[in-house]
Amino acid sequence: MGVESDDTATRGPLGRLAAALHGPNTMGNSRRFWYLFGVVVLLFVFFPLYMLPSAVTNMSQYLSLVLLALSLAVVWGYTGVLSFGQVAFFGVAGYTYGIVAINVTGPLGTIAGLVVAVGIAALFAAILGYFMFYGGVSDVYVTILTLVVVLVLKTFLDQTAGDEWTIGEAALGGFNGMPGIPDLALGIGEPFLVFNDTVLFYAALLAVLVTYLGLRALLNSDYGRVMVAVREDEDRTEMLGYDVKRVKLTVFTFGGALAGLSGVLYVTYFNYISPSELSLTAASLPVIWVAVGGRKTLLGPIVATIFIERLGLFLSVNVGDWAFVINGLLLLVIVLLLPEGLLPGLRDLVSWIGDRRGDSDTDDTTDPTGEVIE
């Protein structure tokens, strides 16, 4: 699984790696794309040198939310399961990290918190997914059920203001939330690296890069093709001998873990979490990021998350309460005009212009080894 069959024998390890990242399921299969990608990565790497510290820390927040968007891109965009519940896994991981890291002091406590939080988010997704997919819940009912789970969790967390909801040193705090959540840190006893400010930015950037490249390899592997097959036609895929329920459960669990990682990074940015992360608005945001960017792509949700969050900040600074209205209208226009999303829309526009110019030298269909990919 995961290895492209086409002439791997004639390629070195680098060629094999390149082949693993390419295929019909992700955008950007050209040499030109990877040049541009390298430039953008460098811009991000040197971001703290030419931007204000506040812009850098804001960007860490957006980058941690990108992981939440990618979790939904995989579950919905590629496997066809529209989950409104990604913020549930995000929130559960955030709270879990807080409880563990507050109670187990020191860097090891924060690492334990990260591992336990992602594990609990995955377990939660696995249990919910098992009862949904093996219980015959499908399509729009998955969407409704996952949204209900979010709202039930939020309602529950709102009620946890009392002392009986203090776990060790960590008070859940009801709708006021849980303050004093420590930063992630590395070290034994004394931390030698604390993930705050610029360090957190680089950690989030690394997490997004690794996740993006890893997901590219996954989606273009045999398993990724089965995920897309499940999205396109569940019955046909089952009748080709694939266990559709298990594929959906596996992807949903993985998506829960990724949303959990996003939640941990996010709470270490604010050192705080509250039930508002599980509000109806919060639950709809990942769906908006993914729909606007292009749900059948990875790059689209990444770009859209950063763009929409940054735009939201700009608008709320400049127009106050009108920010939501303007932002919402913009998103509506994009989704109505470009139903496949911003990036696929731009790609089609570029190729349309290329066709009109009779431009035959675009290398959009060529991979880095110079070989034509469908």
Place this chain on the structure above:
Amino acid sequence: MSDTADGMDPAVKQTSAELATGVDTDTILQTEGLTKRFGGLTAIDDVDFGVEAGELRCLIGPNGAGKSTLLNLVTGALSPSEGEVYFEGHEITGLDPHERIRHGLSIKFQVPSVYEDLTVRENVRLPIQRLAAGSERDERMADALSASGLSAKADVTASALSHGEQQQLEIGMAASLDPDLLLLDEPVAGLSVDERTEIADRITQLNAERDIAFVVIEHDTDFVAEIADHITVLHQGETFREGSIEEIEADPEVQRIYLGGETDA
């Protein structure tokens, strides 16, 4: 059964002759007392339906006779109200569809069911990638493409294919699972005469060369006469008649209910 082999190519004749001398172990599919009720409607009523290895069986009957329901009970898309399904000696009644497929069943749906947004090559890859890797996978994909007559259209999106090409593609995908029994639900509905001939050739070829048994649901009697070893007539959810094409065509009761029937539309 041997009298049905007239006009067929020698390989099929041989298969049929082998079957004629076969014992019970040659039965590849057997349903026992299979019943399916939808509310007050009994779509399939106590059906014992058997198919032998390498056989080419056609399943006919008027609309609403329960043909597709029977196929869906065999694949597991539907669960029976009563009765069992046996495949190659194993009971498969409680298995999920994908488990039955892995036992050697395969199906082409009534409505051509290909992945429309994927290329033809990606379509063909999906059944094959589960069974083969590396150069063997490439070979099998190339074989499946050429057998479907779609080598030149490998990089075309499946939605751009004609109806007939989609039927060929789906048969190719279903056949590339290396099944022992392939179920085809109306493979030539809505096709031209030429396309029908191509599909008929494809079926008889797969049957002869790869020894795949078939159950084919079809309304077109000429097509049935061209390919079938043996025919089962379903009527109102029950097995009405079984026999050779000559026996079925000569049967006045079948004539009445199905072949140009006067009392039943």
